[in-house]
Amino acid sequence: MAYPFKEILQRFWGYTSFRDLQEDIIESVYLKKDTLGLMPTGGGKSITFQVPALAMDGICIVVTPLIALMKDQVHNLLKKGIKAAAIYSGMRREEIAITLDNCIYGNYKFLYLSPERLETELFLSKLAHLNVSFITVDEAHCISQWGYDFRPSYLNVGNIRKLKPNCPVLALTATATLLVVDDIQEKLGFSKKNVFRKSFKRENLAYKVEYSENKFNRLVELLVQHSGSGIVYVRNRKMTKELAEFLTRNEIPASFYHAGLDSFVKDKRQKAWTENKSRIMVSTNAFGMGIDKPDVRIVVHFDIPDSPEAYFQEAGRAGRDGEPATALLLYSKTDVSNLKKSFTNAFPEKRFIRTVYHHLMNYLQVAIEDGIGRTFDFELGKFCKAFALNVVQANNALNILERSGLIQNTDTRENxxxxxxxxxxxxxxxxxxxxxxxxxxxxxxxxxxxxxxxxxxxxxxxxxxxxxxxxxxxxxxxxxxxxxxxxxxxxPQKKTPTITLLKDRVPENIITISKSIYEEQQERMKRRVDAMLYYISSDIICRSQILLAYFGEKKSKPCKICDICTSNGQQKDLSGSIRKAVLDKLNRTGSTNINELIRDLTYDKEKSMEVIRFMADNGDILLEDKQIKINS
Missing domain, CATH: 1.10.10 (Arc Repressor Mutant, subunit A)
Structure with a gap:
């Protein structure tokens, strides 16, 4: 059967061929199969739903939490003469009604929605009249409580499937562990498992980690050594400006970017960086989604990310053109303690969370059994000052209230x-x-x-x-x-973030913060933080192998280009020698006690244990009750 996919690709995007996996995913969706696509950052995810949507009858619903990405993709589709619209929090009811009517009667091909819009009465009343070709779930890891960015509103997608049972689902994500992959398919009600997976291995990307107690000066040295365009990621907005000014004073042209900037300023700076008029962009994690700049030569993390998922996605913005590129993580002792502290702050006591909810309802002047669906302007700083609350802890309490489905905290500065x-x-x-x-x-x-x-x-x-x-x-x-x-x-654009109440106010003493929202999420965050600390502290295991093993690619080979693989050979040889000694011992004995094995090895105990642990994670050996054997 001849499909029109390449003709559509060339007509609207000017490309003559697809990248790896794109056409396979497109064909699967076109044949109305529930499909999960795992594609690394820069793999061309948008093509996998935009092409089949143009080949099929009806409108494609695209669920995404990224308002900036919605705006960008709708704008680009409209420029190509393709009818597209977007609905998200902060829009007036009148706007939403007009947009939905246009999608019903105006032959639109794409409707972008933020996930919380899926459960509104207005949308549900209009959905029955929409001829939906299929549903695309972008950032699909957000539907899984095992994922690093779980959002309860994503669970609404499963409810929509019940109303449109004949519409297939395309789920897309750039980062997901094996557990999350299975959970996505279960939560979205896949008729049967159907995963297209591209290896996360980046042959051209050299991962490096460096310790420094003078990171500002060291960053200048590194950027002088690495020519070409780059991104420097930092944790807070204030640092973006300080670091960009420092680099510029040291003759490295730099600009800065964060979510709080005016849209015009952000667009202008992004355009200048994309066109190489500004060499370095210093940014929070707000920068990068939807950015299609293939020739980024270096991505530096000036602070330690709080998960391998976030790090892998951001680092992956380097070297999309296939040419050699570097992903470097620069850290100090203070960064390690700050990461551990951020984990503690992320889960304030439940009593404090309930107190924040009580203060919030009083601040917004909402009565008991009232408030559902109402949206309020909300400035966190003023709120915390009014009740003498710690800003970081209060913000994290609001995040937990959001994950519990009580409120939605929206930064409308993206609008x-x-x-x-x-x-x-x-x-x-x-x-x-x-x-x-x-x-x-x-x-x-x-x-x-x-x-x-x-x-x-x-x-x-x-x-x-x-x-x-x-x-x-x-x-x-x-x-x-x-x-x-x-x-x-x-x-007019609103400069103030908003709070939307998803349920009527209840007495704070009856608020339930479930185990899945609090204790289980706390444990998962700890595992991710521990994984990042392991990544930066390891000095004998290939960086690429550590990351790939985390995402389930257990049999990867050393990359030969990271800082560990390209060291003077001593560390790399040590890792290989320990691995060979372990396997030789197990081939002779069949199995052995881990303490006996480490005692028999002639290498440093800590390094031996690190290699053994990695071999177990990588599936080379089985480790049960301190007994080790080869995984046959």
Whole structure:
């Protein structure tokens, strides 16, 4: 059977062939099979649902928590002449209704949704009228409580399947352990297991770890040694600016990026970095999703990430062009203690969490048995000051309340302003003739944005100001006036984050924080933190092998390019020698006690134990009740 996939790929994206796995996943979805695709960062996940959606009848629902990614993909699809829309928290009911009606009656091909939108009454009432081709679940690891970024709202996808039982599901993720892979398929109700997996091994990416108590100066030295474009990841927003300024003073052109910046500023900085006008981007983890820059030569983590999943995804943004690249983790003693401390802070006492909930409801002035569905502007700093709360612990308490399904904490600074033209072109033309000062503004908006007469469109006042010669304040005021005149619907960008209540207020003493939300998540976070500490402390096991083993690739070979593999040979030879000695002993004896084995080996006990532990994790040997044998 001839499929139209390559024709669609070339027509809309200009490519003549697919990357590894893409066409296999596309064909599976096209044949209406539930499908899970595991593709590393930069593997071209969006193509795997956008191509089959264009080949199939109906609209593809795309569930993703990434508002910035939604906006970017909708914008790019619209530029290609493909009808696409997005719905997420913070939008007005009127906007949502218009968008859904357009999807029902307007021959749209894509509807992007944040997961919490799936359970709203408005969406569910419209869903029955949508001709859905299939459902795409991006960042699918978020549906698993075993994953590193579990979000309860993702469980709503399973409920949608019951309403659309004949619609297949495509789940996509860049990072998932074997346990998470199975859990994703179970939670999404796969009719049978169907996984397409691309090896996480990156042949061209050299993983390195370096200890330094003077990281600022060491970073400068490293960036001088490594030419080309780069990203430096840090934990907090303040550090992005400080470090970027420090690098620039040391003749390394750098800019900074975090979620709190204005959308226009973020877009401008991202564009300058993408076009190599700025060499280094210093950023929080807000930077990277949807970034398609293949020639990044180095990614540096200036702080220790709190999980191998996060590290692997961010480090993987280096060297997507297949050319040699470096992923370097720079750390100090303070970083190790901070990572351990962040784990402790992430799970404040349950009594404190209930107190935060009580204070929050009073702060928002919500009565008992009231509040469901209401959204409030919310500034964490003001809230904590009002009740003398520690900001870090209060924020983590809110995160647990969110995972418990009570609230949703949304940073609406990701939301651009939106505009919708109520008046037709003739009415606008008549208005321009009467009010000449609006002529250039209206013409510029119509030239710059499409779809304004059928739905809300994201706009940037700064961009419009730059193209008209007006000030930002003038553009804002003119749009407000047009809204008052009934010619447009204008929703300015909000600078304040919001809290949405997902349930009515209840007395705090009856709030249930389940074991799966608290104790089990706490234990999983500890395992991930321990895995990162093991990764940075190991000095004889190949870095790539450690990461691959974590994700279930047990039989990988040394990469030969990481800092361990390329050391003077002593450490690498030591690891190989210990491994050979262990296997020789087991081949002779069949099995042995671990203490006896380590005593018989002529190597350092700690290093011997590290190799044995890794061999067990890697599936080479079996370790049960201190007895070791070869895994046949």
């Amino acid at each position: 651009n302003s939106r505009l919708y033209f109520l008046a037709g072109k003739e009415e606008l033309f008549g208005f321009q003739n009467q009010r000449q000062e609006y002529e250039e503004l209206i013409k510029t908006i119509l030239r710059s944005y499409s779809g304004l007469f059928s739905s809300y469109v994201y706009i940037s006042e700064q961009t419009i100001a730059g193209r008209t010669g007006l000030s930002n304040e003038q553009v804002y005021q003119y749009l407000v006036n047009l809204d008052k005149a009934g010619l447009v619907k204008y929703i």
